[in-house]
Amino acid sequence: MKKQTPFRIAQACLAAIGLLAALAANAATPAPVALSGEVALRPLTPQDIKDYGLTGAQIANGLSAVGVGQPVHVEALLDYRIAPVGITNVSFTLTSKPVASAATLKASPLGTNVPTYRMVDRTSRQVGGRTLLIPDVVGQYVVTISIGTITNGTTNITQNITAGNYMGASICQMCHNGAMVADTHGPWSRTLHAKAFTDGINGVSSDHFSKNCVSCHVVGYDTNSLASNGGFDDVAKLYNWTFPTTMAATNWAAMPAALQNVANVQCENCHGPGSEHVSVAFNTNAVNWPRIGVTFAPGACSQCHDSLTHHPKTAEWKNSRHAIATRSPSGPTRQHCVRCHTAGGFAGFISNPPGVAYQTNTVYEAITCAACHDPHDASNGHQLRAAASYTLPEGTTVTNAGLGALCMQCHHSRNGDAVTNITNYKIGKPTWAGGSSFGVHDSTAGDMVEGVNGITYGKFIPSGGHSSAISNVCVTCHMQPVAATDPGFGKVGGHTFAMSYTDANSNTVDQVAVCIQCHGQMEDFNLVRKDYDGDGVINGIQTEVQNLLNKLSTLLPGSAYRADGNYVGDGLVKTSASTKTNWQTKFLNAAWNFQFVSVEGSKGIHNAPYAVGLLKASIADLTGDSNNDGLPDAWQIANFGSLTNANAAPGATPAGDSVPNWLKYTLGLNPLVAGVTVPDGVIWGGANGTSIVNPAGTNTTLKVYTAAEVAFDTVVGKSYQIQGISAVGGTWQPIGSPIPGTGNPVSYVTPMRAKTAQFYR
Numbered sequence: 001m002k003k004q005t006p007f008r009i010a011q012a013c014l015a016a017i018g019l020l021a022a023l024a025a026n027a028a029t030p031a032p033v034a035l036s037g038e039v040a041l042r043p044l045t046p047q048d049i050k051d052y053g054l055t056g057a058q059i060a061n062g063l064s065a066v067g068v069g070q071p072v073h074v075e076a077l078l079d080y081r082i083a084p085v086g087i088t089n090v091s092f093t094l095t096s097k098p099v100a101s102a103a104t105l106k107a108s109p110l111g112t113n114v115p116t117y118r119m120v121d122r123t124s125r126q127v128g129g130r131t132l133l134i135p136d137v138v139g140q141y142v143v144t145i146s147i148g149t150i151t152n153g154t155t156n157i158t159q160n161i162t163a164g165n166y167m168g169a170s171i172c173q174m175c176h177n178g179a180m181v182a183d184t185h186g187p188w189s190r191t192l193h194a195k196a197f198t199d200g201i202n203g204v205s206s207d208h209f210s211k212n213c214v215s216c217h218v219v220g221y222d223t224n225s226l227a228s229n230g231g232f233d234d235v236a237k238l239y240n241w242t243f244p245t246t247m248a249a250t251n252w253a254a255m256p257a258a259l260q261n262v263a264n265v266q267c268e269n270c271h272g273p274g275s276e277h278v279s280v281a282f283n284t285n286a287v288n289w290p291r292i293g294v295t296f297a298p299g300a301c302s303q304c305h306d307s308l309t310h311h312p313k314t315a316e317w318k319n320s321r322h323a324i325a326t327r328s329p330s331g332p333t334r335q336h337c338v339r340c341h342t343a344g345g346f347a348g349f350i351s352n353p354p355g356v357a358y359q360t361n362t363v364y365e366a367i368t369c370a371a372c373h374d375p376h377d378a379s380n381g382h383q384l385r386a387a388a389s390y391t392l393p394e395g396t397t398v399t400n401a402g403l404g405a406l407c408m409q410c411h412h413s414r415n416g417d418a419v420t421n422i423t424n425y426k427i428g429k430p431t432w433a434g435g436s437s438f439g440v441h442d443s444t445a446g447d448m449v450e451g452v453n454g455i456t457y458g459k460f461i462p463s464g465g466h467s468s469a470i471s472n473v474c475v476t477c478h479m480q481p482v483a484a485t486d487p488g489f490g491k492v493g494g495h496t497f498a499m500s501y502t503d504a505n506s507n508t509v510d511q512v513a514v515c516i517q518c519h520g521q522m523e524d525f526n527l528v529r530k531d532y533d534g535d536g537v538i539n540g541i542q543t544e545v546q547n548l549l550n551k552l553s554t555l556l557p558g559s560a561y562r563a564d565g566n567y568v569g570d571g572l573v574k575t576s577a578s579t580k581t582n583w584q585t586k587f588l589n590a591a592w593n594f595q596f597v598s599v600e601g602s603k604g605i606h607n608a609p610y611a612v613g614l615l616k617a618s619i620a621d622l623t624g625d626s627n628n629d630g631l632p633d634a635w636q637i638a639n640f641g642s643l644t645n646a647n648a649a650p651g652a653t654p655a656g657d658s659v660p661n662w663l664k665y666t667l668g669l670n671p672l673v674a675g676v677t678v679p680d681g682v683i684w685g686g687a688n689g690t691s692i693v694n695p696a697g698t699n700t701t702l703k704v705y706t707a708a709e710v711a712f713d714t715v716v717g718k719s720y721q722i723q724g725i726s727a728v729g730g731t732w733q734p735i736g737s738p739i740p741g742t743g744n745p746v747s748y749v750t751p752m753r754a755k756t757a758q759f760y761r
Contacts, residue, residue, distance in 0.1 A: 008604040033081045036125070037147045037155040041112070042117045043299030046307035052114045058224050059215075062117065062299025065162040065272025065292050068228035072133045073108060073163050075116055076145045077125040082152050089148035090129035095158075098139030105143070106132040106189040117299060119323040120366050134161030134226060138275060140288060162291040164273035165230040166220040168261035171278060173210040176267075185267075187377040193265035201255075203247030211243040216304035216538060218267055229273060232262045267760060268301040270375055296343035301369040309484040313369075316495035322367035330364040336434030338362050338409035342373035350385040350409065372406060392417070392446060393432075394453040400448075404473035405719070407448035411474070413596070415441055418455050422588045426581050437580045444600040447472060448607050454596050454614040455589040457621055459554055461613035466606060469518070526603050532612045533626040543605035545597065548615040548628070552594050553577075555622040569622070573743055589617040631665055638670050657702060658681050659693070667704070681705035706752040710760050714741035722748055724760045732761065 043062030048054065060071045076090050094105050103179035115122050128147055135141055141161045148154040161690040173185040188194055199205035206213075210645030215221040220231020228234055236242075239256045255263070268274055276291040293300070298314065308573040317323055323368040329337030330345070338345025344361035347370065352358040365371075373383045380387050380404060382387035390405040391397040394417035401408055415421045415432045418440075424431045425438045432441075440447075447453040451463025470476050482493040491501035492511040500510045519527065533539075533547040553574040561567050563582040576598075577591035588606035597603075603610045620626030626633050627643050629650050640648035647654035651663040659682055664671045675682035680705045710722055718741040723732040735750055752758060 032151045032153075033079050035077040035082070035147065035149060035155055035156060036077075037128075037145075038077050038125075038156045038157045038761060039143075039145050040075040040077055040116060040118070040121070040131075041159070041161075041299075041653070042075050043297075043302055044071070044073060044110075045299075045302045047302075048114070048306070050307075052111070054109065057109065058227070059271065059303055060299075061293070061296060061303055063272045063293030064160060065164060065276070066135065067166060067227060067229035067231060067273045068135055068138060068163050068222050068224065069224060069229055070134070070222055072135070073110060074105075074131050074133060074143055074145070074159060074179055075129070076128040076147055076157075077116060077121060078147055078149075079126050079152070080124055080126045082126070084126075086150045086152065087128055087148070088150055089154075091146045091402045092129065092131040093144045093146070094133070094141065095105065095144045096140070096142035096161075097135075098137050098141070100137045101135070101138045101139065101141070104663075106134070108132050115719070118297070118366065119318050119370070119372060120325065120327065123324065124327070133161060135161065136226070138164050140276070140291065152361055154197060159379070160288055162272070162276050164275035164277070166262055166268050166273045167278060168219065169264075169269075169274055170261050172267045172274060184376040187379070188267070188375070191376075191383060193269075193375070196265045197263040198252045201244065201251040203251075204249075204251050204419045206247075209247055214243065217263070217265065219264075219266050220273065230262070231340075232259070232277075235259050235262055238654075241596075251618075265304075266494040269303070274467070294369045296347065296365040296368050298368040299384075308490070311469075312490055313495050315490045316493075317369070319491055319496045320498065322371075322497065325365050325366045329475070330362055332362050334434075335360040336432075340414075342366070343368045346371045346410070346551055347374075347385060390446075392452065394447065394451045396450060398446070398467075400468055401446075401474070402472035403475040407474040407478075411443045412446035412451055413440035413444045415439065418453055418589075418592050418596075422455075422585065422592060425579075425588070426585070428581065438588070439577075440599060441598050444596055445474070445602070445606055447596070448600045448602070448610065451607055451610040452584055454610065454617070455593050456614070457589070457617050459613075459617060461617065463610040464609050465606040467524060477514050480514075482511065482512065510736040520570065525602075526714075528756060532608075532616075534630070541605065541608050542603040545608070545611055545615070547605075548612065548619070549594065551628070552590060552615055552619050552622075555619065556591055556594065557583060571744060586621055590622055593618045630662055636661075663704070675704065707749050708752050708758060708760065710748045710750065711745060713745050714739070714743060716741050716743045720746070722750070722760060724758055726758055728759065735760070 029690055030248045041062050042060065044054070044057060044060035046059065049057050049059070058071050060066075060073055060716060066072055067626050074092060076092070078087070083646075092105050094103070097103060102523065107130065110130055114128050116125060118248065131143070133141060136302045139162075141163065143161065145157045145159065146154070147157075160543060169185065169732045175181055177183055178186065179205060196205075196215070200209035200213060200217055203209070214232070218232035220229055221233050222229075222231055235256075235258055239259060241256060241259055244251045252260070270293075272293040274292060277289070282689045298317065302314040307312050325341055329341040338360060339349035342361070342363070343365040344363055346367065348358060348361050372385060374385050375383070377383060382402065384406050385410055386406040387397045388402050388405045389397060390401065390408045392408065392412050393414060398405060398408060402517055402588055415437070421431045421438070425436060430436050431438065445454070450469070451461070454461065467473060477497060478493070478497045479495070480493040482489050487503060488501050488509065488511050490496070492498045498511075500508055503509050511525065512522050515522060515525070526542045528538055528540050530544070531538045532541070532544035535547065539547070550573045552570045555569040556574060556577050557567055557575070558570040558572060560570060561580065561583065563584070565584065577594050579591050583591070593684045595616055598612045600606065600611075615625065619628055620633070624632045624634060631650055633643060633646075636643055636648040640654075642648070646652060648661070651660045653660055655672055657674040659669075659675065661671050669684060675684040679721060684704075713719065714720060720741060722739070723733050724735045736748065739746055739748065
């Protein structure tokens with residue numbers, strides 16, 4: 001072995017010290033967050049104008065294609081964690097515009113009180129700056145945004161904006177009729193949008209249609225003097241058309257054909273004006289074609305569906321979890337996740353039959369209107385993208401869900417059937433399309449409502465009646481209508497999909513109106529039904545199910561798991577199951593059921609019999625106590641023939657000596673043999689070997705005295721002292737030593753011999 005010289009040793013020591021210092025510095029100073037710079041074209045809806053005091057402002061569609069004279073609010077966004085003092089530059093430059101244009105970028109009229117539009121951006125992005133562009137001639141405009149920071153990098157972003165004139169659906173039909181490209185015009189013509197103005201002005205769809213409704217029922221309506229772009233108001237002015245005083249069946253027919261061409265909710269309401277898009281047919285504007293807005297963002301829909309109180313859909317959606325769907329399961333490497341986590345991914349998944357290859361859209365967008373509703377097709381009710389049936393990944397075809405079948409497309413266990421998942425997980429094989437993870441993934445509501453895909457241990461697990469008794473299943477309850485006068489309006493029901501909300505006093509309020517129709521008067525979802533957890537107290541369903549979850553979690557392996565078959569549960573309550581491939585199958589089975597009920601979220605409300613049955617079955621498999629009464633099934637069956645025999649109950653005294661079964665089991669006594677009752681207890685003698693378990697084979701006498709059990713829940717970090725008195729008004733005295741809290745229930749037994757009465761606290 002070569003010997004180091006002292007000099008080399010010193011060098012090595014200095015290098016090590018330097019390395020440690022560098023590591024310490026890195027640990028103390030985390031790397032700067034990514035700039036995450038991006039541009040957003042912010043919509044401005046009728047409700048925005050009301051909420052932020054922008055009276056007189058023009059509505060903005062948030063699209064990259066707008067009518068001449070209509071506003072484009074350009075925002076620069078960056079990571080919210082970057083301190084404002086660290087932002088050195090946010091600038092906007094109009095780098096290109098049509099030759100005839102005199103447009104310039106203007107200061108944004110949106111104050112700092114106006115947040116960015118997408119709800120998910122409000123929790124992850126900050127507005128670095130804003131500008132306003134109002135195009136003055138048709139053509140393409142290019143805005144360049146520069147963002148600079150001290151420690152988080154710099155970026156330059158280019159945004160193309162197309163200004164055009166409105167053409168009407170008759171022009172769109174020339175190509176989008178199935179002859180040249182897919183037929184979207186034909187299916188659209190059968191939607192309610194296609195006759196939104198026709199039915200209104202003819203008095204068919206409403207008894208209160210008025211000129212105030214026109215702007216949302218026609219194309220390009222904007223009475224601002226700059227907005228001369230072929231929209232409905234421009235054509236109406238050209239033909240001197242005025243809104244009729246009476247809604248009658250002849251009104252539509254009496255309108256000029258040119259005005260009819262830009263009436264109703266058409267292609268350009270959602271895609272922006274089409275003149276620049278159409279011009280490519282003549283090869284005059286091929287650069288950056290298609291020069292039309294195509295997006296899953298909610299702004300286009302919110303131009304009309306965001307005006308309280310009569311048009312609450314956007315306001316409701318903003319309070320939904322769909323609006324804040326996390327960004328992480330998106331992007332080029334997450335093609336298996338986007339089908340449920342992004343609007344474009346979901347629409348692509350629904351639009352393509354199973355097994356058919358298609359180009360997956362992995363670009364992030366929250367679950368917006370266009371994710372679930374097809375703007376071009378009314379084949380399904382409410383223009384939903386899916387019909388009323390769905391085959392869950394575990395194999396069950398659901399035909400009774402009605403409109404709720406669309407919800408089940410995502411709200412199910414992604415990982416197939418339970419047995420296959422567990423089998424493959426143990427040997428490292430794929431458990432779903434994107435990997436080999438264990439468990440049900442999130443949101444198992446579809447499986448739970450239908451009562452499928454739990455580990456049943458070969459037993460019949462009963463299921464509740466929600467799936468068969470409630471039409472449209474998920475939709476009927478989660479989208480229940482809520483009156484504008486209800487405190488929960490906009491917070492629950494409708495497109496919030498929520499069943500509970502937090503009131504002004506920070507109290508959780510369950511929206512039980514739809515439940516009362518079947519279940520009668522109730523205040524919340526925690527209905528009192530049965531003692532499901534077997535603790536002798538009848539609590540609400542949700543409390544009972546949570547108690548069962550807690551009980552099962554104490555039996556699941558913790559960090560001290562041993563794979564040799566000798567592991568015993570640590571008794572600690574857990575909120576999740578951290579499974580490992582070397583867990584015994586019995587523990588993985590139990591972990592599946594624990595996850596299945598836990599992540600589903602309703603705690604028994606969707607299907608109480610099934611949730612309770614699965615948890616009890618898992619507890620029974622790990623403890624041998626299927627009815628969860630604290631006594632082993634085998635012991636009860638051996639002594640009483642069945643678990644349902646009244647004499648088999650833990651508190652029963654079938655021998656008539658007042659000593660309950662649970663105590664006799666604990667002491668190893670035969671529950672059918674009575675002891676000799678004496679004033680302060682009961683005595684058993686073991687001479688005949690039948691009345692007391694005595695492995696040593698010697699005669700033993702056992703005396704059981706009366707006692708009291710004090711049971712209570714504990715919290716980690718607290719200490720508990722039991723106290724007692726023999727008469728009301730006496731002085732409380734400590735009983736035993738202080739008991740440290742563990743987070744688990746504690747049972748303390750204290751003698752009652754020679755005490756006629758005793759009170760405890």
